[in-house]
Amino acid sequence: MDALIRTEGLSLSFGGVVAADNIDFRLDVGERLAVIGQNGAGKTTFINICTGFLKPTRGRVWFDGKDVTGMEPRHIVRFGLGRSFQLPQLFLDHTVRQCLEISAAARQGRLSFFKPLAQSVNRREIEHTLELVSLRERGSELASSLPEGQRKLLDVAMALMLNPKLLIMDEPTSGVASEDKHDLMATLMRALDERKVTSWFVEHDVDIVSRYATRVAAWIAGKVAADGPPAEVLASAAVRREILGTA
Amino acid sequence: MARLFDIRILTIAGSLLCLILGLAFPWSKTPIIVGLCFGIATLGVAAMVRAGQVSFGHAMYACIAGYTVAFLARAWPQLDGLLLILAGVGASLFAGAIVGVFVVRYRGIFFGMLNLAISMVLYSVIGKFYAITGGTDGLRINRPTLLGIEFERAGFETVLLVGTLLAAIGLGILVQRYFQSASGEALAGIKTNETRLEYLGLSARRVLWDGYLFSAGLVGLSGALFALVQGLVTPDIGSWLRSGEFVFIAILGGSGHAIGAFLGAAVFELVKLFAAAYMTGIWQMLLGITLIVVILVAPEGIVGLLMKKSALATPRRKSPWGTRREENKWTP
Known part of the structure; x- marks a missing residue:
């Protein structure tokens, strides 16, 4: 290995x-x-x-x-190292879709000055990632309007857009209602598996640890x-x- | 699309109004050109506002461009006006590139005050070196040729009016493109989350530096045009009061769309003209009251108000002034 x-x-x-x-x-x-x-x-x-x-x-x-x-x-x-945060680090004044678009543009390196953001990234990839983290319906809403659980998902999705080899997630389920934790982890793991990303997450819930790690x-x-x-x-x-x- | 259409109509109507007024009342050409210059400068300041940064020293770039025009026009009177303008913009870009390296390391009040401090140093240096700069009396600029053609005063002003108007429209479109580009959206990301920018592999300082350079060039262009239309530059072109007026117009007009800079400049000039004519003693008070009303009623400026009223606005930034960094702030 x-x-x-x-x-x-x-x-x-x-x-x-x-x-x-x-x-x-x-x-x-x-x-x-x-x-x-x-x-x-x-x-x-x-x-x-x-x-x-x-x-x-x-x-x-x-x-x-x-x-x-x-x-x-x-x-x-x-x-190739992506990271999400205990307190999601989002562009709160941008829409959910724009947050992902900025990530995708950043991955390409040099940022364009004149080409509209939405046109300088692969639209299908953005939609697919939104789908993957179950945020498609909220794509046009401001990131600041999302509840905590979805903010966590968007935070991870922004890191995922970089196509990392390793994704480090700091407490992805903190601040999320306990009945939603498993859904959130299942969604995240599905996204990680699809892209074959090695992952490392900080977690307090023993149930989640033994189930997903x-x-x-x-x-x-x-x-x-x-x-x-x-x-x-x-x-x-x-x-x-x-x-x-x-x- | 309907919203864009509104802005197009607004732009066309505004441009026609400028032309008709300018041609019907020749005395109004200068205030209109000055208003457009203020609008162009405010475009630059508004780019900084989108990054959540307010500069109280940006007039220094108008000053650098203005004096570059004056020095060159006095040294080589045969130089064409267009070349003088280009040289002025070039000088302000050069200065912006260097000053930018230092100021992009700071945010908020430090960014604002550092810009102010540098502009005040420039202001006093220009005021003191009488032999070279003409001190507070400034330097006169003889009317240059434009595209090789010599004009009488009235013709010169008309050409300058049309040219400035075209430049304003072109730059408005350019700046709006920039705002919506990857680079421009990353610039807006500086306001909400620099940590994330860094963790996307971007240098927040570089993103801000790009925007700063852009804004220095815009303010520089306004300064070069301003110098030509006045036929005179004085240190006042770079005073902190002038910088404050740019910020004032940026708040008044709003930074949600590039057209805000021109709407703000128009209102600013109208209030000033009205007050100068009818309320000479209290014109500052009138401007102050206007600003208070705008901040209370339309914190996103005139353009924000229009976009909200048209109810077609895409969800966008809330207030450019109410910072929401704190709730998003992350410390290790």
Whole structure:
């Protein structure tokens, strides 16, 4: 298996707080990783370092064989790393369709100054992606009019438009009503499967983790405390005590 | 399509009105050209407004272009007016490219004040170097030829009126195209979400720099035309008051569509002319009241109001001024 993303000795501290503590980690092509952990365990920090938003104090990151340590997010994204956020990062003044169109135009590189946005992207691809995340009916509405669950979907869809090799989703189901969580995950996984995208998502819901992940990594105090098949990790003593609170 | 049709009719009607007024009342040519110049400059400022940025120093580009025209016309009196205008625009683009590198690193109040600060430095330098710039008295520009033809004053103004009108229409269409292009929509994305832009692989600074360059060129063109029609440039062309007037017109007209800049400029000029004639003492108060009414009644400006009234407007930006960045703001 090829490592799609790999880190070596990745460390970052904010003052006295160690947010990433010497993390060696790898994710292979085709995996579907769920990251679990308490708030403040360093899950998002690790994503932020891997995607270039934060610079590590020590250690290196390789993405798809390239050393991307210290690069800006926009450069790493160009290598094929897509990301969605815990708080969806949308263009709230644009329509749902325009959000996807801007993504598609960005993927092509140089932005046109005179060609209308809608004409400079593949219309069928946009409609297909809207369909894939069940947002077709709302395509002409402002992104700011969407409820939280659909904002999450649009956020992921914008990252998907870049045709990434890896998609990192930070808490895709947070803020979504519990009865809608499974629908949302099923929709997302369908979209990811169709494009054969390797994925990594942060999730608190054990049900969702065991149902959708092929591998689970548990974060405790800036470290990967357990990493392996879902059943194994969810049953480990440290995870049960520190994260699930069931031991 | 119906909405576009409305704007076409509005454009044609406005253009005809400018021409008829200008030809019927020769004294009105200069105020009409000045109004169109204000509209062209405001197009540039409105591009920044779409990115959620307000510049209080953009008149410096009119100043740079205006003085370029004056210096060249005095050094080489045989230079054609069209060449002078092109040189003026070129100078403002050059300055915009350099200043842009610095200012696009800042947002909001810092962006606005940094532009203001640079324009004030330019303003005082021009005011102090009397030997070169003529100080606050400014520099006179003799009437150049236009396309190789020498005109009397009346003919010169008529040609300038027609030329400025055509430029205004062409630029309005161009800017509207830009607003709706991938680059222009990304520019509007700077207002709502730079984090996402970066995570789409785009440089937000580069997107803003492109827009900034565009806006500097537009304001520069207005300055070059302004200098020619007045036959004079003074430092006032680049004062912060002038920059403020561009922002004022941008708010008045709205940035939802390029035509807003010209509607705003028309109202601005009319209020000024009316006030100068009938309420000399309180003309600033009249402008102030106009602005207050617009902000309260039509926060999206005149063009926003028209689009809403026509009820054909596609769902678009709410208020260009009420920033909704905060609810979308993400911190690691």
